[in-house]
Amino acid sequence: MLNSRIPAGQLDLKWTDYKGHCKLVNPANKRKLEVIIVGTGLAGASAAASLGELGYKVKAFCFQDSPRRAHSIAAQGGINAAKNYQNDGDSVFRLFYDTVKGGDYRAREANVHRLAEVSANIIDQCVAQGVPFAREYGGLLSNRSFGGTQVQRTFYAAGQTGQQLLIGAYQALERQVALGNVEMYTRHEMLDVVLIRDKDKNGNEIGEAKCRGIVVRNLITGELERHFGHAVLLCSGGYGNVFYLSTNAMGSNVTAAWKAHRKGAYFGNPCYTQIHPTCIPVSGDHQSKLTLMSESLRNDGRIWVPKKQGDNRKPSEIPEEERDYYLERRYPAFGNLVPRDVASRAAKERCDAGYGVGSSKQAVYLDYAAAIVRYGKIECGKLGINNPSAEVIRKHGVEVVKEKYGNLFDMYEKITGENPYEVPMRIYPAVHYTMGGLWVDYELMTTVPGLYALGEANFSDHGANRLGASALMQGLADGYFVIPYTIGNYLADEIATKPISLDHPEFVATEKAVRDRIEKLMSIKGTQSVESFHKRLGKIMWDKCGMARNEKGLQQAITEIQQLKKEFWSDVRIPGGINEMNPELDKANRVADFIELGELMCKDALNRNESCGGHFREESQTEDGEAKRDDSRFSYVSAWEFKGESDWQLHKEELNFEVAKPTQRSYK
Amino acid sequence: MEHYTMNLTLKVWRQKSSGDNGRFETYQVSDISSEMSFLEMFDVLNERLIKEGKDPIAFDHDCREGICGACSMYINGRPHGPWHANTTCQLHMRAYKNGDTIVVEPWRANSFPVLKDLVVDRTAFDRIIQAGGYISVNTGNPVDANAIPIEKDKADAAFAAAACIGCGACVAACKNSSAMLFLSAKVSHLALLPQGEPERKSRVLKMVETMDKEGFGSCTFTEACEAVCPKEISVTNISRLNKEYIVAGMTEEK
Numbered sequence: 001m002l003n004s005r006i007p008a009g010q011l012d013l014k015w016t017d018y019k020g021h022c023k024l025v026n027p028a029n030k031r032k033l034e035v036i037i038v039g040t041g042l043a044g045a046s047a048a049a050s051l052g053e054l055g056y057k058v059k060a061f062c063f064q065d066s067p068r069r070a071h072s073i074a075a076q077g078g079i080n081a082a083k084n085y086q087n088d089g090d091s092v093f094r095l096f097y098d099t100v101k102g103g104d105y106r107a108r109e110a111n112v113h114r115l116a117e118v119s120a121n122i123i124d125q126c127v128a129q130g131v132p133f134a135r136e137y138g139g140l141l142s143n144r145s146f147g148g149t150q151v152q153r154t155f156y157a158a159g160q161t162g163q164q165l166l167i168g169a170y171q172a173l174e175r176q177v178a179l180g181n182v183e184m185y186t187r188h189e190m191l192d193v194v195l196i197r198d199k200d201k202n203g204n205e206i207g208e209a210k211c212r213g214i215v216v217r218n219l220i221t222g223e224l225e226r227h228f229g230h231a232v233l234l235c236s237g238g239y240g241n242v243f244y245l246s247t248n249a250m251g252s253n254v255t256a257a258w259k260a261h262r263k264g265a266y267f268g269n270p271c272y273t274q275i276h277p278t279c280i281p282v283s284g285d286h287q288s289k290l291t292l293m294s295e296s297l298r299n300d301g302r303i304w305v306p307k308k309q310g311d312n313r314k315p316s317e318i319p320e321e322e323r324d325y326y327l328e329r330r331y332p333a334f335g336n337l338v339p340r341d342v343a344s345r346a347a348k349e350r351c352d353a354g355y356g357v358g359s360s361k362q363a364v365y366l367d368y369a370a371a372i373v374r375y376g377k378i379e380c381g382k383l384g385i386n387n388p389s390a391e392v393i394r395k396h397g398v399e400v401v402k403e404k405y406g407n408l409f410d411m412y413e414k415i416t417g418e419n420p421y422e423v424p425m426r427i428y429p430a431v432h433y434t435m436g437g438l439w440v441d442y443e444l445m446t447t448v449p450g451l452y453a454l455g456e457a458n459f460s461d462h463g464a465n466r467l468g469a470s471a472l473m474q475g476l477a478d479g480y481f482v483i484p485y486t487i488g489n490y491l492a493d494e495i496a497t498k499p500i501s502l503d504h505p506e507f508v509a510t511e512k513a514v515r516d517r518i519e520k521l522m523s524i525k526g527t528q529s530v531e532s533f534h535k536r537l538g539k540i541m542w543d544k545c546g547m548a549r550n551e552k553g554l555q556q557a558i559t560e561i562q563q564l565k566k567e568f569w570s571d572v573r574i575p576g577g578i579n580e581m582n583p584e585l586d587k588a589n590r591v592a593d594f595i596e597l598g599e600l601m602c603k604d605a606l607n608r609n610e611s612c613g614g615h616f617r618e619e620s621q622t623e624d625g626e627a628k629r630d631d632s633r634f635s636y637v638s639a640w641e642f643k644g645e646s647d648w649q650l651h652k653e654e655l656n657f658e659v660a661k662p663t664q665r666s667y668k
Numbered sequence: 669m670e671h672y673t674m675n676l677t678l679k680v681w682r683q684k685s686s687g688d689n690g691r692f693e694t695y696q697v698s699d700i701s702s703e704m705s706f707l708e709m710f711d712v713l714n715e716r717l718i719k720e721g722k723d724p725i726a727f728d729h730d731c732r733e734g735i736c737g738a739c740s741m742y743i744n745g746r747p748h749g750p751w752h753a754n755t756t757c758q759l760h761m762r763a764y765k766n767g768d769t770i771v772v773e774p775w776r777a778n779s780f781p782v783l784k785d786l787v788v789d790r791t792a793f794d795r796i797i798q799a800g801g802y803i804s805v806n807t808g809n810p811v812d813a814n815a816i817p818i819e820k821d822k823a824d825a826a827f828a829a830a831a832c833i834g835c836g837a838c839v840a841a842c843k844n845s846s847a848m849l850f851l852s853a854k855v856s857h858l859a860l861l862p863q864g865e866p867e868r869k870s871r872v873l874k875m876v877e878t879m880d881k882e883g884f885g886s887c888t889f890t891e892a893c894e895a896v897c898p899k900e901i902s903v904t905n906i907s908r909l910n911k912e913y914i915v916a917g918m919t920e921e922k
Contacts, residue, residue, distance in 0.1 A: 067794075175798070
């Protein structure tokens with residue numbers, strides 16, 4: 001039976017009440033308690049730093065060569081916080097409400113409210129650390145708008161907000177490393193969790209098995225290592241790379257979460273995938289990843305396609321009246337700032353109907369011409385230039401756009417070779433974020449005692465669709481302000497637990513299982529590369545479990561994935577050896593897990609015969625093609641229990657909306 | 669944009685592990701699209717090597733969008749290749765033409781030992797940060813973020829310095845393998861902000877000491893670092909670092 005352990009009481013008092021009553025660990029005991037943290041992105045680095053500061057003995061692990069390179073670094077646009085610095089009507093309640101609504105009423109109210117409550121502390125904390133957010137001339141912090149909201153609550157550092165926040169958390173982490181409170185293991189990858197049951201006075205095993213450690217592979221030497229912890233935190237990010245092409249980093253993977261899942265941690269809402277509307281389109285078969293163009297570009301850019309199907313004219317030759325600004329047409333209230341899932345589907349709809357642009361016809365225009373003129377006129381006004389020529393207006397307008405979005409425009413030009421100040425950018429949706437993840441309770445604990453999941457690795461806060469600038473907020477909320485309280489509530493009962501010997505039979509057995517799997521992979525010596533399997537998996541997932549899903553396609557996908565799994569385990573070729581640096585072996589381990597996850601995602605998508613947020617079932621749509629939720633049948637979290645190969649059991653956590661009453665989401 | 673394909677000769681540094689002697693190996697690659705990124709060209713080559721039963725070339729890479737700082741190739745004598753303000757992952761093959769020869773090496777610096785092929789160990793950078801590249805505030809309840817206004821120019825300058833991605837191109841480009849641009853970016857970022865004030869002196873002294881201990885060379889201000897920096901970190905940060913160091917050294921109270 002799933003117990004989400006949401007505190008009783010009024011929604012806006014739950015967290016305050018929890019903090020006032022949760023158990024505490026005294027400083028002398030904290031020194032005896034060891035915590036393992038896997039992953040050093042915003043969630044992991046902030047948790048490692050904060051727990052180290054509190055006095056716990058922390059070990060942190062990342063597969064990159066430095067914790068500073070975790071993929072949180074690539075987040076561009078910003079971080080939300082209910083500061084109401086703009087006096088535009090924002091509040092904790094508004095942020096809570098926007099997030100629940102944006103998530104299409106599939107998130108847990110209590111978690112989201114807590115997130116909104118701590119959001120303001122995050123900004124204070126980051127500024128104290130020296131994060132250089134954008135500022136106004138008066139010296140105060142600047143805000144911008146983001147999709148799915150009508151207030152300006154997004155804090156940012158040019159197009160590099162994730163980088164600046166991660167460096168803040170990384171510096172706090174390195175400070176704890178220097179103080180000896182955190183031991184940092186870079187180029188180490190977690191390959192399994194170790195579960196051990198407690199013993200009573202007579203040496204008999206009692207209770208459920210608890211997570212007591214991990215087995216990792218040193219990616220430089222290939223050696224396997226065992227590490228003990230009284231608790232283990234997985235902060236290992238999302239699983240968007242199951243689609244092969246995504247905006248994730250090449251190394252981003254599901255392995256840590258998947259190993260935990262196979263050992264008993266339920267997987268929540270695996271089918272909820274965020275497809276981001278503004279990415280640079282695929283250019284060819286060689287493509288290894290996709291690049292996001294920040295959502296903030298939709299603040300000023302206008303999205304359009306030609307009104308005529310298959311129009312091959314250059315964009316500059318298509319007159320204004322022959323352009324279809326389809327987001328403004330369909331959603332007059334939010335226009336180009338509709339939430340990501342809505343914008344993505346609308347782009348797909350136009351392209352599928354034959355209105356796409358560019359050589360692939362799988363793209364739409366994001367046009368800055370109007371914004372350049374608008375800003376140019378304002379600048380000319382400020383400078384007192386009377387009757388400026390079109391050329392002068394353009395010159396000043398370009399300067400303004402450059403200051404706001406210059407780094408993004410440069411990136412676009414580097415990748416495509418086209419100058420976006422002169423021709424509209426071509427964009428298309430791409431896999432970006434996964435709202436699903438390990439199921440956790442209010443305390444962020446998975447269904448395995450002592451095993452926690454933070455940040456994108458868990459499922460809890462974004463429902464079926466995440467709003468822009470909320471991922472950074474959640475990662476840091478979990479790491480800085482939630483886990484330091486909730487872990488104490490668990491560890492307070494563990495102060496008598498002595499560190500468990502690394503020779504304990506469970507450590508030995510887990511390491512052996514990891515070694516056996518690696519040896520099995522290496523012994524296949526087949527004919528096809530890991531990459532080729534990953535690409536095939538990605539194609540199945542994108543075609544059948546991507547932006548639109550239907551019963552027939554999902555069933556086919558499951559069959560194809562099972563077939564692919566067999567083929568992988570009989571014909572994959574991994575060069576090199578085990579006891580050396582071997583990136584192909586690292587990748588093979590990850591792809592093997594992605595294949596299993598892919599099957600579960602399709603299974604979950606098949607079960608959820610409704611459309612909600614990023615999950616669009618073709619069978620469930622309104623007459624005008626909008627997603628149609630079915631609250632009477634699907635107002636629950638799907639939590640899948642691993643039973644065996646291709647075998648899962650579904651558990652349901654009913655969602656109760658006491659404050660944000662579900663309505664059909666409308667941005668019209 | 670006209671697209672084309674090309675055939676290229678690659679001379680790539682191969683080294684089995686840090687203890688082994690490395691050597692250059694030559695590879696011919698064909699039908700490379702001008703739309704590919706430089707690393708995608710390596711992906712194509714590696715796929716072929718795997719098919720041929722050979723060991724693929726190891727190289728560091730992760731985000732492939734120019735921000736994580738993992739990629740680190742020394743291309744035809746220049747870190748990250750020919751484009752200005754660019755990382756290896758964002759270099760695209762339209763920078764080359766049919767028949768070109770491209771020489772690819774790892775970062776060359778004693779403080780960055782080669783681990784395998786083009787992969788080097790840059791943990792020395794983390795240790796420099798550990799020496800003081802932070803503001804010592806614990807997680808908790810600091811003052812409101814708007815309690816201390818910061819001049820926009822200063823905030824912008826701090827951001828420009830904080831944009832460093834820690835890739836190490838500055839060290840690789842320097843004839844002395846100096847880490848001064850990297851270090852000065854962090855010292856500047858924190859020294860420009862009021863929050864960094866309390867530890868301003870001890871920070872710069874400790875970080876410079878650690879940099880020296882890690883074996884990085886001295887700065888003779890050739891500005892090669894700035895020329896190759898993907899994030900255009902300015903050498904004026906080095907001037908600021910020198911000032912900070914001198915002031916701290918002269919006024920330090922023991």
